[in-house]
Amino acid sequence: MNNRIRIPICEPTLSGSELDYLANCIKSNWLSSRGFYVDEFERKFSEFCGSKYGVATSSGTTALHLALVALGIGRNDEVIMPTLTMIASANPIIFTGAKPVFVDSEIDTWNIDVNAIEEEITSKTKAIMPVHIYGHPVDMDPLLRIAKKYNLFVIEDAAEAHGAEYKNTRAGSLGDVGCFSFYTNKIITTGEGGMVVTNDEKVRDKLVLFRDLAHSREQRYLHYEIGYNYRLTNLQAGVGLAQMKKIDEYIRARREHAKIYNSLLKDVWGITLPPEAEWARNIYWLYSILIQEDFGLKRDDLAVELGKKGIETRPFFIPMHRQPVLKKMGLVSGEFLVADELFSKGICLPSSSSISEEQIAFVCDTIKEIQNQAQVSG
Ligand SMILES: *Cc1c(COP(=O)(O)O)cnc(C)c1O
Numbered sequence: 001m002n003n004r005i006r007i008p009i010c011e012p013t014l015s016g017s018e019l020d021y022l023a024n025c026i027k028s029n030w031l032s033s034r035g036f037y038v039d040e041f042e043r044k045f046s047e048f049c050g051s052k053y054g055v056a057t058s059s060g061t062t063a064l065h066l067a068l069v070a071l072g073i074g075r076n077d078e079v080i081m082p083t084l085t086m087i088a089s090a091n092p093i094i095f096t097g098a099k100p101v102f103v104d105s106e107i108d109t110w111n112i113d114v115n116a117i118e119e120e121i122t123s124k125t126k127a128i129m130p131v132h133i134y135g136h137p138v139d140m141d142p143l144l145r146i147a148k149k150y151n152l153f154v155i156e157d158a159a160e161a162h163g164a165e166y167k168n169t170r171a172g173s174l175g176d177v178g179c180f181s182f183y184t185n186k187i188i189t190t191g192e193g194g195m196v197v198t199n200d201e202k203v204r205d206k207l208v209l210f211r212d213l214a215h216s217r218e219q220r221y222l223h224y225e226i227g228y229n230y231r232l233t234n235l236q237a238g239v240g241l242a243q244m245k246k247i248d249e250y251i252r253a254r255r256e257h258a259k260i261y262n263s264l265l266k267d268v269w270g271i272t273l274p275p276e277a278e279w280a281r282n283i284y285w286l287y288s289i290l291i292q293e294d295f296g297l298k299r300d301d302l303a304v305e306l307g308k309k310g311i312e313t314r315p316f317f318i319p320m321h322r323q324p325v326l327k328k329m330g331l332v333s334g335e336f337l338v339a340d341e342l343f344s345k346g347i348c349l350p351s352s353s354s355i356s357e358e359q360i361a362f363v364c365d366t367i368k369e370i371q372n373q374a375q376v377s378g
Helices: 018-028 036-049 060-070 087-095 140-149 201-211 234-244 247-265 299-308 324-328 337-345 357-377
Strands: 053-057 078-082 099-103 125-128 153-157 177-181 194-198 288-291 346-348
Touching: 018 036, 018 234, 036 053, 036 177, 036 194, 036 234, 053 060, 053 201, 060 087, 060 153, 060 177, 060 194, 060 201, 078 087, 087 099, 125 140, 140 153, 194 201, 247 357, 288 337, 299 346, 299 357, 337 346
Parallel strands: 078 099, 078 125, 125 153, 153 177
Antiparallel strands: 053 194, 177 194, 288 346
16 A cells, blocks of 8 residues: 555535636736625625624634734733634734633533633633634533623634534624634635624724724824734635535535444444534534544554555644643643543544545545454454
8 A cells, every 4th residue: 555645634625616716816907805806705704604794814813813903802811712722723812912721621512611611710801712623613602601791702713613503503603703714624715814704893893904904094004003914815705705605515515424424433433423412513624533442543543544545634633731832831721631532532534525425435444444453463
């Protein structure tokens, strides 16, 4: 066997109007963020989320930073977030001068342990940032209740959860703001890109202001505040708009693929299938499982063996409390036992919208084969 990747972890599907829309940008000479596709992309995507306004950004990371800035979060403030996520959730908090405060995960949904939030609230807490990890929504009602009780903003990191639903309401539209990523491996892509959605017109105006260097309204080149250049280009928005035509199809495919994976893996000893709470619509950004001790092989060894067969996988994110840079900054204290367990056992399997049933069957057969071989030799 060679080491070539035959089944990638997650690749984009670009089979619609992407090329036509890009050509329109070139032919019309409109490349920058002032082009015609940006507004339409914002309108279509915010509508998809069930939010009034969308403000497109250059990435998911800049969407989160812009949202924090627009809500006025900065030095001496604290923002509560899960430890189990990628560092793009935490860094924007640090950019503002505020402090991220990490909370352990819950074993049922792999998301922030909502019951552990309240004890982290101090007089400095300004916001909670739930992250809908791997496409499964956070249990938002109790979280929103805590936010209301303590007068905190809720900034959803929905970078992995386009179209995921909590009690029939879409991720991103549940908090004060919702932030999305359109990086190449996300549900839809613009290459690089992101968006903040909100129902609050004042917040929208702030987002627009800070996205574009905070040019004052009265006069161009006159500035009362420090803004950023976090603009999305017309080229990217064109690709995004083409992707929007297919987004429901992509999500349907991912849910269907999860069903197939589940049926093929449910009887395999030592595997825990991904969660879907009764109130949740998981969109399975990355179809992920836990490899328990009785599987017979460690998660990392399984990943190596799958790699030998050309199947690309990813271990779960390294939680924030294990990040050397965050430890060095004195941001880590306490224990995060559930996140540690998920981190050591979790593996993401190939999840592209375009993956075929045969490929899924090959992945599952290969997992079973590897397990059998481990039993024989072990
Ligand atoms: C992808 C991702 C981001 C960042 O998005 P970029 O577009 O890569 O900047 C933020 N948070 C989470 C949870 C993500 O998965």
